[in-house]
Amino acid sequence: MNILITGGAGFIGCNLAAYHLHKGDSVFVVDNMSTGSHVNIANLFSNPSFQFEEADILLWDGLKERVRWAQRIYHLAAIVGVKKVLEDPRAVMAANIAGTERVFRAVAAVNPAAQVIVASSSEVYGFNSKAIFSESDDVVFKSGGRLRWCYAVTKLSDEYLAYSFMKKSGVKVVIVRLFNTIGPHQVGRYGMVVPRFIDQAITNVPISVYGQGQQTRSFCDVRDTIVALDLLASCPAANGEIVNVGNDREISIQDLAEMIIARSKSKSHISCISYEDAYGIDFEDITHRRPDISKLKRLTGFSPRWSLEQTLDTLIDLARAKLVSI
Numbered sequence: 001m002n003i004l005i006t007g008g009a010g011f012i013g014c015n016l017a018a019y020h021l022h023k024g025d026s027v028f029v030v031d032n033m034s035t036g037s038h039v040n041i042a043n044l045f046s047n048p049s050f051q052f053e054e055a056d057i058l059l060w061d062g063l064k065e066r067v068r069w070a071q072r073i074y075h076l077a078a079i080v081g082v083k084k085v086l087e088d089p090r091a092v093m094a095a096n097i098a099g100t101e102r103v104f105r106a107v108a109a110v111n112p113a114a115q116v117i118v119a120s121s122s123e124v125y126g127f128n129s130k131a132i133f134s135e136s137d138d139v140v141f142k143s144g145g146r147l148r149w150c151y152a153v154t155k156l157s158d159e160y161l162a163y164s165f166m167k168k169s170g171v172k173v174v175i176v177r178l179f180n181t182i183g184p185h186q187v188g189r190y191g192m193v194v195p196r197f198i199d200q201a202i203t204n205v206p207i208s209v210y211g212q213g214q215q216t217r218s219f220c221d222v223r224d225t226i227v228a229l230d231l232l233a234s235c236p237a238a239n240g241e242i243v244n245v246g247n248d249r250e251i252s253i254q255d256l257a258e259m260i261i262a263r264s265k266s267k268s269h270i271s272c273i274s275y276e277d278a279y280g281i282d283f284e285d286i287t288h289r290r291p292d293i294s295k296l297k298r299l300t301g302f303s304p305r306w307s308l309e310q311t312l313d314t315l316i317d318l319a320r321a322k323l324v325s326i
């Protein structure tokens with residue numbers, strides 16, 4: 001099968017590309033390298049079925065040609081990461097909304113039979129106070145222009161773009177709401193907690209817990225995420241559906257920090273940093289975020305295979321190996 005992955009040099013995209021190449025598919029990755037990196041895809045070039053172009057999704061002149069070629073499109077190109085979002089919300093709005101619209105226009109024009117998997121986010125649940133989020137729950141945002149919500153608004157827009165093109169142009173879409181994803185190739189530079197804590201732990205510097213660390217998250221190994229995405233894309237009953245993709249085990253950020261210290265046998269201590277110091281005053285964190293994954297299970301039979309402990313052990317080993325090689 002011919003597969004186009006936009007944003008495919010990011011950490012989810014590069015794992016997805018490797019997985020499909022391993023299955024014998026042909027993969028074309030486009031990425032502007034804003035958060036993606038050449039290192040992530042370096043080992044894919046030896047495979048003759050892999051192609052790559054460095055281009056911005058807003059401007060790429062090869063878009064229509066590649067959309068025509070593809071049977072499946074994973075649209076992952078987006079600006080992600082809290083730090084990036086707060087740094088340049090204008091770029092986030094443009095890349096995440098106009099970029100998605102451009103992809104859908106191309107699909108509708110030259111290849112409406114292609115299957116499109118659109119990456120949305122658990123951020124769209126916003127301030128919904130439910131303990132566990134399922135797909136039919138309300139999305140809850142506060143008014144007042146807090147820029148943290150830019151990202152969530154762009155992802156909700158992407159969902160409605162997907163529905164619009166499905167209804168008006170017959171495009172086949174699955175909308176995946178990705179919950180916190182972790183795994184090989186993720187970096188902490190843009191704010192993601194697990195690679196940050198691991199880098200801190202293996203260098204024995206304080207672990208930067210924001211707030212009091214009582215906020216919770218549910219972390220899914222990217223090696224599970226990509227299997228779930230492939231299963232959903234292959235599942236006719238998932239067409240036109242919004243589906244949570246994640247792991248439903250929940251952990252507080254304090255407990256995560258302690259787990260990483262213990263598993264890496266680190267001498268680091270935990271240092272609580274106020275949100276104001278971490279992100280600036282214009283910031284409100286989400287207190288909890290856990291997916292209901294029963295719809296994903298019902299549609300595909302999927303269950304996560306990697307435990308948090310196994311994932312952390314893998315990532316600690318990889319981070320140590322990288323440190324030695326520098």
Ligand code: UDP
Nearest residue numbers: 082191192193194196208209210215253285
């Ligand atoms: N976080 C933290 N220390 C860090 C980075 C993040 O305590 O160095 C917290 C952050 O405030 C949030 C959680 O970890 O409560 C997950 O943050 P991340 O940016 O990875 O994902 P998201 O906020 O999108 O869930």
